[in-house]
Amino acid sequence: ISLASSGQHIFVNFSLPDYAVGIILLIASLLVLCGCLIMIVKILGSALRGQVAAVIKKILNTDFPFPFAWVTGYLAILVGAGMTFIVQSSSVFTSAMTPLYGFGVISVERAYPLTLGSIIGTTTTAILAALASPGNTLRSALQIALCHFFIIISGVLLWYPIPFTRLPILLAQGLGNISAKYRWFAVFYLIVFFFLVPLALFGFLMANWPVLVGVGVPIILVLLLVLVIKLLQSRCPRVLPKKLQNWDFLPLWMRSLEPWDGLVSLATRGCQRRCCCSCPKCSKCWEGLDKVQDTPAQTPAASENRDVGTEAEVSIPMAQVGCPGLNTISSTTPL
Known part of the structure; x- marks a missing residue:
């Protein structure tokens, strides 16, 4: 407080409003915090x-x-x-x-x-x-x-x-x-339970009590019903009707994360094609692609000079290079 009142702070020579300075400091502090947490993990992992x-x-x-x-x-x-x-x-x-x-x-x-x-x-x-x-x-x-x-x-x-x-x-x-x-589920969990759910509760509290009762009570009842059915399915399934002994009667997207995982993979496929990280998987893939690109293509005349039992060397298309986790395409395939 004394530094701010005396004008001795890092943004004293900048003509920025207070909210802009606050946003900059917030972003910088979050970056420092994330960097410290990452370094803690790396140091403990090596030690x-x-x-x-x-x-x-x-x-x-x-x-x-x-x-x-x-x-x-x-x-x-x-x-x-x-x-x-x-x-x-x-x-x-x-x-x-x-x-x-x-x-x-x-x-x-x-x-x-x-x-x-x-x-x-x-x-x-x-x-x-x-x-x-x-x-x-x-x-x-x-x-x-x-x-x-x-x-x-x-x-x-x-x-x-x-x-x-x-x-x-x-x-x-x-x-x-x-x-x-499903690695993306951790991000989904953070967004839902640390942002969307608190914002929804805050909105319900700001609204009138009929809105809170009309929206909150059905959600709570549905969650309790699902919890009770799940407990009965795992503990005593014979009590339930045959149709409720499992969740097969629901659509696949309501009882499994596989369809959602396919959507997330499809959305991130473009980022994987332009992957610039230094992970071992991607490094091996790019090394394989570089070796394929450096292999010279053999002409028919050059192949005739070889023995009859030797097969002619041909260039391998990029699509035939197997890189796990990386979808490569040939140069003739339209994007």
Whole structure:
């Protein structure tokens, strides 16, 4: 604030409005954040290899001996809360832990209590800020901070102590399997649940209550009906009618992601033809194409000078070069 009021900031010599400066700083901060996360993944990927990864995996995923195995999860919660209290950011802790889970160093059963502990650790920031408040507002600030703390504790008690209530583990495994098969689903998930759903809820709250009831109640009822049918299909399918024992009665685009995957692949095919990345798959493909283009075409006269048993060398069309993941076309094929 003092730098901005005194005119000593990076955009002091630019005649830009405040909103333009804010947009530029927002984009720059997002780029820096994404760059830091990418570098964290790369550094951890290069560091956690071989014997180091095996030792860390054994230490982090080891449980206490019976009958104290249940204490391990709560100790992981305390470790997550303590680490978050030290770094004062749950985003840093979870961002550093996510690559470890991706590399197989930490199991999802161990990552779950660590994440819950990091959420508890974020409440310490509000408590410390409340303790730094003036005397006349200290009581109110502490009340708000403790409300935040007990809400988080209530959520942890709701979703962790009883084993069958640990639904986030199952949801994480299911979404991870889908994202591993369809890479675009992760982007779709972020767009829907971090942008579209909050905007829709905000719009419903801004509208009148008849609109909220008329639109929200049918959506909730349909979701509950699908959830109940899905549970009955997996647990006790004999209770359901024969037609509802599976989803084959629905169109393919409503019960499978294969048609949507075809549309996404078709939309991104043009980008794949002009791929300029340096991944190993694309590099091998382009090396193969370069070798084919460098092979000289043999004329009929040159082929006659060879032995009878030797076949004439001919140039191979680009369409015959097999590159996985890259759709090549011949030079005579119209785009």
